Amino acid sequence: MAKQQTMYITTPIYYPNDIPHVGHAYTTLAADILARWHTLQGKDVFFLTGTDEHGKKLQEAAQKAGKQPKAFIDTIVPEFKEAWKKLNIHYDRFIRTTDADHEAVVQKILTKVHKKGDIYLGSYEGLYCTGCEAYYTEKDAPEKKCPTHKRPLEQLKEPTYFFKLSSYQKKILDHYKKHPEFIQPANRAQEIINRVEEGLQDLSISRTSFKWGIPLPFDTKHVTYVWFDALLNYYSATETKGKEKYWPADVHFIGKDILWFHAVYWPAILLSAGLPLPTTIFAHGWWTIHNEKMGKSAGNALKVDQLISYAGVDSARYFLFRNGVFGEDGDFSEQFLKERHNNELANKLGNLVSRVSTLAETHGLTKTKPLPTNKVIAQYTQELESYQFDKALTTLFTFIDSLNELIQSKKPWETKDTKVLYQVADGLKTVAILLSPFMPETTEKIAHTFHFELTKKQLASPLEVDTIKKSPILFQKIDMASKPVQQTKKEEKGKQNNSPERTNDTKKIKKQEQAKGGKIAYDDFSKVELKVGLIKDVKPHPNADKLYVLTVDLGEEKTRTIVAGLRNHYQPEHLKGKKAIFVANLAPVTLRGIESDGMILAAVNDDDSHVVILQPEQDLPQGSKIR
Ligand code: MSP
Numbered sequence: 001m002a003k004q005q006t007m008y009i010t011t012p013i014y015y016p017n018d019i020p021h022v023g024h025a026y027t028t029l030a031a032d033i034l035a036r037w038h039t040l041q042g043k044d045v046f047f048l049t050g051t052d053e054h055g056k057k058l059q060e061a062a063q064k065a066g067k068q069p070k071a072f073i074d075t076i077v078p079e080f081k082e083a084w085k086k087l088n089i090h091y092d093r094f095i096r097t098t099d100a101d102h103e104a105v106v107q108k109i110l111t112k113v114h115k116k117g118d119i120y121l122g123s124y125e126g127l128y129c130t131g132c133e134a135y136y137t138e139k140d141a142p143e144k145k146c147p148t149h150k151r152p153l154e155q156l157k158e159p160t161y162f163f164k165l166s167s168y169q170k171k172i173l174d175h176y177k178k179h180p181e182f183i184q185p186a187n188r189a190q191e192i193i194n195r196v197e198e199g200l201q202d203l204s205i206s207r208t209s210f211k212w213g214i215p216l217p218f219d220t221k222h223v224t225y226v227w228f229d230a231l232l233n234y235y236s237a238t239e240t241k242g243k244e245k246y247w248p249a250d251v252h253f254i255g256k257d258i259l260w261f262h263a264v265y266w267p268a269i270l271l272s273a274g275l276p277l278p279t280t281i282f283a284h285g286w287w288t289i290h291n292e293k294m295g296k297s298a299g300n301a302l303k304v305d306q307l308i309s310y311a312g313v314d315s316a317r318y319f320l321f322r323n324g325v326f327g328e329d330g331d332f333s334e335q336f337l338k339e340r341h342n343n344e345l346a347n348k349l350g351n352l353v354s355r356v357s358t359l360a361e362t363h364g365l366t367k368t369k370p371l372p373t374n375k376v377i378a379q380y381t382q383e384l385e386s387y388q389f390d391k392a393l394t395t396l397f398t399f400i401d402s403l404n405e406l407i408q409s410k411k412p413w414e415t416k417d418t419k420v421l422y423q424v425a426d427g428l429k430t431v432a433i434l435l436s437p438f439m440p441e442t443t444e445k446i447a448h449t450f451h452f453e454l455t456k457k458q459l460a461s462p463l464e465v466d467t468i469k470k471s472p473i474l475f476q477k478i479d480m481a482s483k484p485v486q487q488t489k490k491e492e493k494g495k496q497n498n499s500p501e502r503t504n505d506t507k508k509i510k511k512q513e514q515a516k517g518g519k520i521a522y523d524d525f526s527k528v529e530l531k532v533g534l535i536k537d538v539k540p541h542p543n544a545d546k547l548y549v550l551t552v553d554l555g556e557e558k559t560r561t562i563v564a565g566l567r568n569h570y571q572p573e574h575l576k577g578k579k580a581i582f583v584a585n586l587a588p589v590t591l592r593g594i595e596s597d598g599m600i601l602a603a604v605n606d607d608d609s610h611v612v613i614l615q616p617e618q619d620l621p622q623g624s625k626i627r
Pocket residue numbers: 011012013014015016022023024026027052230231232233253254255256257258285286287288293294295
């Protein structure tokens with residue numbers, strides 16, 4: 001049997017000094033999409049992500065939090081893992097640079113490179129940015145301010161070991177020439193080539209001014225420069241048994257901010273260590289907000305939960321890659337995301353699936369010659385495998401348009417033409433399989449409705465005819481006028497289940513209220529369900545200074561998340577463990593990106609300066625009703 005082809009894909013390892021945001025999610029999703037695609041193609045895929053845990057930046061962040069570095073980082077790492085889980089990202093290993101196996105490999109490589117004569121002792125003086133963990137020359141930072149973080153640079157001087165980067169200039173340039181695919185996209189490559197041609201200075205690779213790092217094996221007073229340590233993660237993850245086959249990596253996905261480290265330092269380190277170089281380093285653009293890079297330092301980072309709250313996971317995954325060119329910057333807009341969700345996902349794909357499955361339920365499908373899909377498949381494959389995600393999605397949606405047009409022109413609801421229904425259903429099979437790396441949950445539902453599997457084999461074989469049942473709604477449309485997404489979804493769900501239509505109830509109450517001069521009918525008030533709830537946890541709202549996010553036990557199977565404006569009035573420890581009264585049957589609302597499923601009752605004085613929560617006078621079990 002032929003050996004299974006391997007595919008090794010990586011993301012940068014992220015600094016765990018803050019919880020993950022859309023920028024981090026973007027790179028990790030790109031890797032997930034590509035990994036899913038190559039798995040679908042039958043390849044043996046290894047997808048690596050993780051965290052970059054050493055260095056001055058992390059040491060300072062831990063100090064600020066009053067913790068030891070490792071203990072501090074241990075509280076952030078689960079946030080990354082949780083975010084990737086929520087986004088349906090399936091990595092094969094989450095590497096941490098504090099993992100023992102990684103530290104051992106870094107020391108091994110340092111010893112090797114040192115023995116080779118590529119490391120020597122000197123001293124370094126320069127302008128340092130802790131945010132980037134890098135020195136800048138006056139040329140790159142003429143005002144002595146970091147070009148990325150816009151903060152003043154620090155003048156640092158320390159004894160340091162240097163890596164002879166300068167002696168790799170020619171070899172690196174030769175490699176670029178021989179392997180034009182090494183730096184992508186091509187327009188970014190030229191800038192790097194020009195800079196390398198100007199000459200390379202040796203790289204300071206050790207620090208003595210702080211301790212949080214991997215000690216140099218040949219001089220333990222020094223810790224390893226964080227980038228020398230971090231870059232090696234890509235290789236060290238393949239040094240374990242069974243993983244050796246994956247080196248060299250096929251593609252390192254990174255953001256454009258760290259291209260220099262990857263396109264210059266990284267090949268030089270590998271060349272010095274006598275290791276083969278990766279095939280491609282692909283640097284994508286930045287997500288900006290109002291044209292400023294999204295990130296912790298700018299204070300404008302959009303957190304993963306918020307991203308998901310707009311229209312769900314699959315729509316977020318779709319939007320990030322549909323809305324712009326992967327190699328270029330893009331300005332993030334909630335409105336664009338919702339528009340694409342409505343216009344492309346709900347109106348084009350969702351409606352098509354709903355229409356065809358409903359007609360097929362009534363009339364059935366008759367097997368016939370499928371529509372030709374080879375061209376679409378070939379084009380989509382070429383675009384995806386060359387990292388043109390937006391183009392691949394356009395190709396697919398052009399095909400979806402053609403399926404919609406076919407249905408529209410053939411009118412099978414009038415003609416009862418079950419052959420054309422079959423052709424469109426078969427086309428939807430192609431769509432779902434190709435789209436599955438981007439939208440795993442939605443495409444799983446399509447596959448379930450039309451009875452096929454999301455596999456390469458099924459891509460090549462015609463759809464088998466089976467009894468079809470109407471598909472559940474794939475994308476709830478978002479009311480662009482005002483309502484938060486989650487609320488819209490729940491209301492729609494309520495309608496389908498014939499449960500009370502809450503908005504209409506509220507409207508009715510308001511009308512009657514006006515009619516009665518501000519008073520509401522007894523019956524109307526009795527609709528409000530008040531209950532005793534136990535506050536199990538209290539967290540500050542990540543996007544609002546006045547709000548807490550409460551975890552509340554209302555005696556139900558699951559706890560609820562309830563957002564409350566109590567931050568100016570209570571310390572978390574004065575709320576945690578308390579029982580209070582809650583409105584239990586409010587339609588959920590999204591408050592600054594977090595869905596709130598209920599409301600805590602509080603009494604407020606005239607000028608709002610005093611807010612006190614209402615509590616039962618005696619202890620009652622959570623879930624007790626208030627009448
Ligand atoms: N720890 C280094 C990387 C070491 S890799 C051997 C680092 N970490 S980071 O936490 O700052 O993450 C950087 C990466 O996150 C960027 O390269 C990019 O992939 C992603 N992004 C962070 N902010 C971003 C945007 N605003 N937009 C798009 N991606 C960005 O640098």
